[in-house]
Amino acid sequence: MDLGQALEIASCTDPGMVRSHNEDSVAADPANGVVVLADGMGGYNAGEVASGMATAIITTELQHAIGERPLHWVDPANGVSLAHGLLVEQIAKANGSIYQAAQTQAQYAGMGTTLVAAIFYDNRAMVAHIGDSRVYRLRGNVLEQLTKDHSLLQEQIDSGMLTAEQAKFSQNKNLVTRALGIEAFVEPEISEFDVRVGDIYLLCSDGLNDMVSDEDITMTLQTLSTNLRLAAQQLVQLANDNGGRDNISVILVKVLRDFAVHRGWRDRIFSWMK
């Protein structure tokens, strides 16, 4: 199913005002409704290598895998949808490759990357993330953060040590507790969300949300929703105007039309009988 008609996608990535390299990477496969963003870390340019590998491997592999069976098909063996299973599989592949490279090449030792990946299908979005890059959703006038950071700061908030307000003053920022490529195995966090026409999804690296308030993100998306490319550029510009202390990356996905999978009467009866 070509989702190019149902979804509008725009992305923008920028090194920011302070860093000399851009170690973020963004990729999209509009026809298959796939978007991937990664924020790399590691010495020299290893971060760039890690994030680049992540987005390339995941988009390419998903492109090959999608199409044979519908993504909403549920594997009776484990009750997990194909979209879910494919994401887990390709993320594991990317993790393996980055980890291997880090183990075998001295200049890549210790490299890793955060990850946010989403597959849009059947009026749903399957979202996977590792680390502190985020996915937000603007629905109506409400901006909601859909992913919870895998970071020390988030754990402090969860355990009640800090309020979200106090978190701004923590010195433990930017310490992620999960990353791609650091260990032989990593578990991504995967969630499924229903998607409605008019929704705007924002995938971003912390270079955006650390520099731009939620209010400004909401206002930008609301004001420029009719020009998604400009909205993406404006978000990056705002982050830079506020200091741009890190690489900034954004991917925006706007839902233009319904993209429910047409189900034959047999499918409908079987799913009703489950």
Next chain:
Amino acid sequence: MAKLILSMDGLVLKEYTLTKERTTIGRKPHNDIQIDNLAVSGEHAVIVTILNDSFLEDLGSTNGTSVNGQAIKKHFLQNNDTIELGKYKLKYVNETAAPNKVPEEFEKTMVLRPDAIPAALSRSAANAETVNTAISAPITPAITSSQPMRPLSESQALRLSTSPPMGTPVEGAPSVPQVQAEPGAAAIQVLSGGLAGRELVLTKALTTLGATGKQVAVITKRPNGYFITHVEGDKFPIVNGKAIDMQAHALEDHDIIELAGVKMAFFYKD
């Protein structure tokens, strides 16, 4: 590593480094910081440290604990906070946010290895008091790049935000998004049509002009001035008689903008 400087009546008595996850303060000898004075309770307070953050908690002491003159039960310590117990003062120094840090190192994401995640944060941490999680356990640091820092453009005159929510002045906290320099106040005055004479002050970062579905442009308020950018519509905004292109167009004082059939003037206020 954060530290505490103990003093009384201005005289420095001792310096302590916060290496442990729990640093106890009190009169009894088993405390990490022992203050042998009757105004200090046997177990007076505790400082819980999670990597680079420290939290002070009063343990129900008789005379209480204050920070910077205010009595507290629990407090998230910031660099240069002064803890008061009776006549004793403990100054909390945490230079992780030191201004001499290389700009490239700001905001660099690093991975915490699973064994370095402080036990106090895990669900089963209730009995973790005797477990001294090695706070100094290796975090994979990003090797400092020797690339020259990209020069900040002249328009990036940054001021530090000086009003943190907790009322405690935070010195040099670069992790807080900084308030950018503001351009002078400006407004749009409508010159034609039904709304002629109306003035719209440009307070927000983005102000929309035009009619949705027909022609829309946006004025962005940036540190270095105001810019008009085309958003949607077949026709592009006209500034001083000339149509602008896809790029953002810098606005000068008294520029005349024509958009969706309406003429308006952009001007700086006083």
